[in-house]
Amino acid sequence: MFKTVLFPVDQSRESREAADVVVNIVQKYGSRLVLLSVLEPAAEEEASSSEDAMKSHEAIAQLLATAQTIFSQQGIQAETREETGKPAFAICDVADEIDADLIIMGTRGMGLTDEGLADSVTSRVINLSPCPVLVVP
Template identity: 65%
Template sequence: MFKTVLFAIDQSREAREAAEKVVNIVQTYQANLYVLAVVEPKEPEGEQPHSEPMASPEAVNLLLKEAHTMFTNFGIDAKPIEREGKPAFTICDVADEIDADLIVMGSRGMGLTEEGVADSITNRVINLSPCPVLVVP
């Protein structure tokens, strides 16, 4: 049923809790797992940012490394993907690129920003997704 699962991660507690569901789904369906971290681009000089991006490559690298280690401990080969862009659009674009059967994400993710704008990100993903979306509270 689910051959390819895309897990969109950020630094939120909900994303960490969603990882449990991802392990169960991937093991049950013997699915391929892609773990995606999206970093919002910085605003051009002179423009006011909507939020302060935490776009440091180190932060994203650490997040993906921790996720990879956690999934490896469950015997799952998670393929990390790092992208820059608007989170909802990027998540849906990547899902389309990898032909995902399911997107899993936390309900109130923070994105990789200091201020959370996740409710709208989650809603946008649900509305734009090329496949089913599992939102974990």
């Protein structure tokens, strides 16, 4: 049913909590797991030197390696991808490229603004995704 699962990771508590759900689904369905981390262009622009930009990429690589190790300890082999761009668009593009059957992601609470419900990466992914999205609160 879920042959390929995409799990966008960041350093948030919500992402760590979603990992338990990822483990359960991937083990139950024997899914291929792809871990994704997205470096936003704004983060690159703020990196005033190539040394700062290198540190950003190293932090992403370390985050992916740590996540890969955590899943490996559960007997799950995970592939990793690092992308640069707007997170919601990058997540959906990668989901399309790898033919993902499911995206699993944590969510931060969406607040209300004068205009209504605040936009979040999660809500944008839900609206743009080429496949179902499981949101873990």
